[in-house]
Amino acid sequence: MPKTKDKFDCMAAKADKYVLYQRSVQEPGSEVKFFNKVFKKEFGRKPLTLREDFCGTFAICCEWVKSNKDRTALGVDLDPEPLAWGKANNLAPLKPKQQERVTLLEQDVRTSGEDKFDILSAQNFSFWIFKTRPALLEYLKHAYQNLNDEGLMVMDMMGGGECWVEDHTDIRKFKDFKYEWEQHKLDPITHDATFNIHFQFKDGSRLDRAFTYDWRFWSIPEVVELCKEAGFSQVDVYWEGVDDDGEGNGIYTAQEHASPDPCWIAYIVGIR
Numbered sequence: 208m209p210k211t212k213d214k215f216d217c218m219a220a221k222a223d224k225y226v227l228y229q230r231s232v233q234e235p236g237s238e239v240k241f242f243n244k245v246f247k248k249e250f251g252r253k254p255l256t257l258r259e260d261f262c263g264t265f266a267i268c269c270e271w272v273k274s275n276k277d278r279t280a281l282g283v284d285l286d287p288e289p290l291a292w293g294k295a296n297n298l299a300p301l302k303p304k305q306q307e308r309v310t311l312l313e314q315d316v317r318t319s320g321e322d323k324f325d326i327l328s329a330q331n332f333s334f335w336i337f338k339t340r341p342a343l344l345e346y347l348k349h350a351y352q353n354l355n356d357e358g359l360m361v362m363d364m365m366g367g368g369e370c371w372v373e374d375h376t377d378i379r380k381f382k383d384f385k386y387e388w389e390q391h392k393l394d395p396i397t398h399d400a401t402f403n404i405h406f407q408f409k410d411g412s413r414l415d416r417a418f419t420y421d422w423r424f425w426s427i428p429e430v431v432e433l434c435k436e437a438g439f440s441q442v443d444v445y446w447e448g449v450d451d452d453g454e455g456n457g458i459y460t461a462q463e464h465a466s467p468d469p470c471w472i473a474y475i476v477g478i479r
């Protein structure tokens with residue numbers, strides 16, 4: 208078989224990087240459950256309006272409108288490519304009435320609109336794109352402005368010693384591919400951090416650098432302090448509990464202290 212045909216016939220050439228990404232790193236159902244739990248705890252009712260900043264393919268918006276007929280969602284991202292993919296693959300399969308309750312804006316998240324929301328979510332560490340305190344503060348001030356008086360913002364964070372090993376790659380196996388999270392470059396002075404996502408297929412073909420992120424590695428206390436500076440009246444850190452084997456159990460509760468963990472994910476919740 209000629210080489211060129213091999214190149215176009217391989218699994219990597221036929222793969223859709225957004226499908227692989229969603230299967231590897233997204234759990235929109237768990238996010239919506241978490242938003243419900245935290246909002247109910249704070250305000251004693253069900254949240255109805257969601258703004259998903261850095262929404263990419265806006266999987267959370269779609270899950271949100273599916274979860275309740277009175278719910279509406281706004282997705283904001285400045286890249287037209289994931290938005291278009293999300294329209295074709297996440298929005299189109301929804302019922303027409305659900306589709307009507309999703310609005311999309313192709314713009315910078317550093318904008319405050321007329322509409323205010325119960326929940327503002329910024330997931331998968333996306334706000335790490337802002338590398339300085341003034342830049343992150345500006346974003347958090349907009350986020351604060353975009354919330355209802357009874358409203359809260361949810362951001363996720365990662366950390367732990369293992370996240371600081373340069374050139375380390377975390378591999379997770381799926382039935383038909385492997386997901387690779389590469390900690391490519393880490394600068395302990397500036398906290399500049401470059402991460403890559405690669406996919407490897409059973410036929411040996413690869414999608415290298417399917418996604419690349421050039422971020423600042425923020426710490427929890429820095430982000431908590433900036434949220435308070437931006438106006439949030441209360442900022443809580445939700446830490447994951449452990450099961451009998453000491454493994455994360457997927458249940459996050461507000462905690463003031465935690466024991467070191469080599470690789471953790473936590474939520475920061477800012478209450479307006």
Ligand SMILES: C[S@@+](CC[C@H](N)C(=O)[O-])C[C@H]1O[C@@H](n2cnc3c(N)ncnc32)[C@H](O)[C@@H]1O
Binds near residue numbers: 315316331332
């Ligand atoms: C890590 S992806 C996250 C996608 C999705 N939120 C998720 O949970 O998987 C980051 C997204 O943020 C978008 N983005 C980066 N900077 C932005 C900005 N200033 N305003 C709006 N979107 C931005 C990128 O286009 C990209 O889709």
